[in-house]
Amino acid sequence: MLKETKEGLILQIKISPNSSKNEIIKNCDSIKVKITALPVGGKANKALIEYLAKEFKIPKTTIQIIKGAANKEKTILIKVFDVQKIKFIKEKLQN
Numbered sequence: 775m776l777k778e779t780k781e782g783l784i785l786q787i788k789i790s791p792n793s794s795k796n797e798i799i800k801n802c803d804s805i806k807v808k809i810t811a812l813p814v815g816g817k818a819n820k821a822l823i824e825y826l827a828k829e830f831k832i833p834k835t836t837i838q839i840i841k842g843a844a845n846k847e848k849t850i851l852i853k854v855f856d857v858q859k860i861k862f863i864k865e866k867l868q869n
Contacts, residue, residue: 775805776867782836782853783863789846791818796825798867805867819843826850830863 777784785805793808800806811821819839827834832854841849854860 785850787848
């Protein structure tokens with residue numbers, strides 16, 4: 775789900791494109807992100823990165839989809855090393 779590595783935070787999510795609104799839904803064992811964009815031509819992936827950057831208050835360039843670019847299940851690398859920022863992201867995903 776969420777783990778710290780030397781490269782940054784690794785986040786495993788399930789994306790739900792073409793939703794009515796952008797939101798993060800947390801379950802006890804998974805994270806689902808709803809995105810309004812359609813899954814056409816990489817639009818949903820781009821919208822996902824923009825949404826996560828806005829939610830976590832980090833630059834879009836620090837977020838990278840490292841696995842599952844064409845699937846609903848994705849592995850995301852968030853290249854942050856600031857302890858306060860990591861704590862903020864973890865709190866956002868666990869509350």
